[in-house]
Amino acid sequence: MIKTRPSQNWLFVLVLLVAHYSLAQNLDGITGVRDSSYTTLAAYTKDVKKHPGIKVVTEFRFNDVKESRNIVYSILGNRKLLLDVFQNTTKSQVPRTAIVIIHGGGWRTGDRTQHYPMAQKLADLGYVCFTPEYRLSTEALFPAAVFDLKAAVRYVRANAVEYHIDPDKIAVLGFSAGGELASFLGVTANMPLFEGNCMGNEQPSTVNAVIDIDGILSFVHPDSGEGNDTNGISAATYWFGFPKNDNPVLWETASPLSYVGHKTPPTLFINSSIERMHAGRDDYIAVLDKNRIYSEVHEFRDAPHSFCLYHPWFQPTIVYIDLFLRTVLDK
Template sequence: MSVRTRRAMIWILGTLLAIACSLAIALLIAIRINGAAVLDRVDRIAGGSREVELLEQARFGPGGTQVLDVYATAATTSEPKPVLLFLHGGGWNSGNPADYGFIGRAFAPEGFVVVTAGYRLHPEGLFPAMLEDTARAIGWTRANIARLGGDPNRIVLAGHSAGAYNVVMSVLDRQWLAREGLGPDAIAGVIGLAGPYDFFPFTSDSARNAFGHVPDGETTQPIRFVRQGAPPMLLLHGDKDTVVRPRNSHALAAELDAAGTSATTRIYPGMDHTDVLVSLASPWRSKRPVLKDMVEFARTVRASVPVQDKIG
């Protein structure tokens, strides 16, 4: 091969690599701008269906966002499967569970029945609407998941960003589950991805919009409701997150530990606010530890009391 030919090949390879890098960067920018809908399409293209089926779509309230989707693979055993109930982020003013099919395709092949749920958003979704709706989604899941192949005693809640706030607050402040006729031990565990748990005084527009009307802002903060006997928690955060600072996970974990409640924190080097969510979609999920950490946690926890019939 001549020197000229080698140089031409190096130039072509370099150009192709530059184009590939540019496309990858453009894709990540598109995900950040357009959110989960783009990420869901990328996952479907890159990873396929993974033999995951949408089993059911349901409403748990009259609002357009009070909806949920249920995913699973074809049953290979008569044993009920553990359940992952996931709530989306979006600053309490955006998000659609229909855009989170990639969550189903991530966890259903790992042996879970997966529920992705929505909740009322701003301006209708002022505090405490998001907690009322989270509790309703939990109540629906407890009442219906057995007929869909799930184990109502092995429900793990998970959420990203605003959704992480919702799931953590809904189990720490016991009034929300109580309104659905559920006891404090109804949930097996909770996973928070990049969640805000100690963010008063409110400095962002999204927080002010959702919580600014509350006379005592401290009463909206999950960290103020830490208690002994709360479900075990796994708190995940990227160390480069500037939207919701990692100190939120550190602070909540410290308070939970002090109260005698199991809390595990994972801080991922180089990841930002979006990266922890992107890590659950193909082609990234096989290259990052987020899914593995969540699956290992969710497989080991179980509610400490038998499921009770919903009251009312």
């Protein structure tokens, strides 16, 4: 368990950005009330109209998978951040690969329980899976979620012996907003600006592989739909507290594409048919290729954005994840 306090580095930079643009950050989105608008049922109700054959993936019950839920991984004042652990109980002489699974929901809604089926299935294959919660934009703005998830990675690494995992084989996987966050963790490992101040844990926040499921790579890319507030405030605008045009530097600062380079981990992209959810992907891969870093792209051309929550795409997604991790981490 990690105790944290706000990053003074980030607060200093934020003050400079605000001063530069002479605007106050909009905090109206911090309601203190959890936004429950994005649920699996809500997504299904919308998507089944165009995809009548889909079925929601429900939780599995595997005899060899042990589940430990609601574990405190970090404390911020009176706020306790929780995660769940799914691990295979069959004996293994070799420490296992860990997968940190980050839920989506536009940095504002969604819930870690939506990916329990994925965590259960991957645990059945031999991985140790962690599903952390993180502060959404109803509670705290960017980069609070980044601080939280890096604390989760540190927790996993610090407890490698207890969970029988290899601390050099930690993958981070995310869907939608979680995919963007997973990629961001991959490209900003141990970067002081985005670490937060962690007390009592000197573990690095490095991840060894990234799996981005329909998460954008850039908030300022021409293909990104974030920042269009014409028909209502966009998810990213809520998360940053600034419209894109009022503080483009901040929007660029929060984009994984801004940091991809020779230290970026191998990355798997699994995408739907929604083009705007691929924003920045090709540019990102070009940098990976230049640095001879392994990547894969798999695209379900007929799939809705929330495809990983449904059959028939769930099982192929699991197969892609497993084969990728076997390739880059040798499981």
